[in-house]
Amino acid sequence: MSVLLRIEDLYVQFGTDEGTVHAVNGLNLELKAGGTVAIVGESGSGKSTAMTALMRLLPRTARVSGHIWFDGQDLLSLSSRQVRRLRGHHISMVFQNPMAYLNPTKTIGQQLMEPLLYHHLATPRQAQQQALDFLERVGIASARARFSSYPFEFSGGMLQRVMIAMGLIAGPKLLIADEPTTALDVTVQAEILALLKELQAEHGMGMVLVTHDMAVAAQMADEVYVMYGGMVVEHLPSHELMKGEAHPYLRGLLRSIPRIDGRREKLPFIAGNPVNTVGTLPHGCLFASRCPHRRNQCSERPPLVKLGDRHEVMCWLPYVDMEEDDDGQFGIQSVGAAGTHL
Numbered sequence: 001m002s003v004l005l006r007i008e009d010l011y012v013q014f015g016t017d018e019g020t021v022h023a024v025n026g027l028n029l030e031l032k033a034g035g036t037v038a039i040v041g042e043s044g045s046g047k048s049t050a051m052t053a054l055m056r057l058l059p060r061t062a063r064v065s066g067h068i069w070f071d072g073q074d075l076l077s078l079s080s081r082q083v084r085r086l087r088g089h090h091i092s093m094v095f096q097n098p099m100a101y102l103n104p105t106k107t108i109g110q111q112l113m114e115p116l117l118y119h120h121l122a123t124p125r126q127a128q129q130q131a132l133d134f135l136e137r138v139g140i141a142s143a144r145a146r147f148s149s150y151p152f153e154f155s156g157g158m159l160q161r162v163m164i165a166m167g168l169i170a171g172p173k174l175l176i177a178d179e180p181t182t183a184l185d186v187t188v189q190a191e192i193l194a195l196l197k198e199l200q201a202e203h204g205m206g207m208v209l210v211t212h213d214m215a216v217a218a219q220m221a222d223e224v225y226v227m228y229g230g231m232v233v234e235h236l237p238s239h240e241l242m243k244g245e246a247h248p249y250l251r252g253l254l255r256s257i258p259r260i261d262g263r264r265e266k267l268p269f270i271a272g273n274p275v276n277t278v279g280t281l282p283h284g285c286l287f288a289s290r291c292p293h294r295r296n297q298c299s300e301r302p303p304l305v306k307l308g309d310r311h312e313v314m315c316w317l318p319y320v321d322m323e324e325d326d327d328g329q330f331g332i333q334s335v336g337a338a339g340t341h342l
């Protein structure tokens with residue numbers, strides 16, 4: 001299958017009064033046409049910043065470098081005018097908090113028709129019909145009556161459905177969904193995810209799903225990118241996600257999954273704080289200060305190690321023989337069958 005999206009060496013920095021924020025630090029990601037990749041990671045790991053860079057919606061304080069190839073063109077080198085032609089038409093985004101992105105003074109119907117009218121994809125009459133169809137399609141009852149409602153008259157789950165309808169109405173090739181269900185309760189979340197999957201299959205679009213929910217990633221995506229400190233520390237096929245023999249950070253995230261038997265219990269979490277990305281980044285592994293497997297080597301940045309087809313991990317651990325030296329050291333010569341240096 002052809003590649004729809006390729007992010008290459010993406011860096012994003014923000015200049016702030018406290019210093020430079022290194023939000024994204026060399027992100028590489030690939031999405032096949034019609035496929036789904038998930039980006040997972042704790043809050044602050046640079047997921048939204050990377051996606052906002054892709055949408056070319058970052059504030060002017062952002063310094064961006066790298067390439068974001070979409071359909072043969074580099075989104076980062078397009079003019080604002082060229083970007084506006086793509087956004088909302090061939091690429092669209094569903095945000096975590098629809099209320100922040102919907103206009104409170106316009107009806108749902110007006111806002112739903114906007115992508116079609118802006119991109120001259122329909123006459124006003126056709127746009128209205130399509131908007132009504134889409135409202136029904138995303139499960140909004142009495143669509144005709146709801147068409148003239150304002151955002152404040154909708155519940156959170158309903159607004160998220162509207163956002164999805166807005167994202168899909170122009171038939172994009174690529175949908176970015178940034179934690180689209182985080183604000184919703186579990187039942188509504190499941191419905192929205194099922195709807196996204198269904199519409200995706202119907203329209204054959206590619207999707208990047210940002211989530212901090214590992215179960216959602218495993219269920220929705222073909223491949224998963226695990227971000228930490230603005231870097232991908234592991235990239236793997238989603239069916240390998242739950243094996244749990246991966247980057248210590250990913251193991252930590254997997255241990256944080258709520259129990260599926262529904263019993264509430266205190267979630268384990270990864271001890272320590274996420275890496276500080278303000279000022280200068282640590283030279284070594286960004287996860288080292290929290291890592292239970294930390295060794296001296298970890299004061300150097302680990303290489304990206306290929307563990308299998310479409311499976312890479314940025315960690316020194318694959319180099320560790322089970323029998324470590326007495327001093328807790330290990331050397332490159334102990335590369336096991338699992339690890340080959342990229």
Ligand SMILES: Nc1ncnc2c1ncn2[C@@H]1O[C@H](COP(=O)(O)OP(=O)(O)O)[C@@H](O)[C@H]1O
Pocket residue numbers: 014016021022023041042043044045046047048049050059061277
């Ligand atoms: N406009 C901004 N100005 C300064 N720092 C920002 C801005 N947007 C995001 N950041 C910082 O970039 C880092 C990554 O944030 P974000 O991409 O929102 O993470 P995530 O989506 O993974 O939670 C955080 O440290 C955040 O504070």
Ligand SMILES: [Mg+2]
Pocket residue numbers: 047048049
């Ligand atoms: Mg975010």
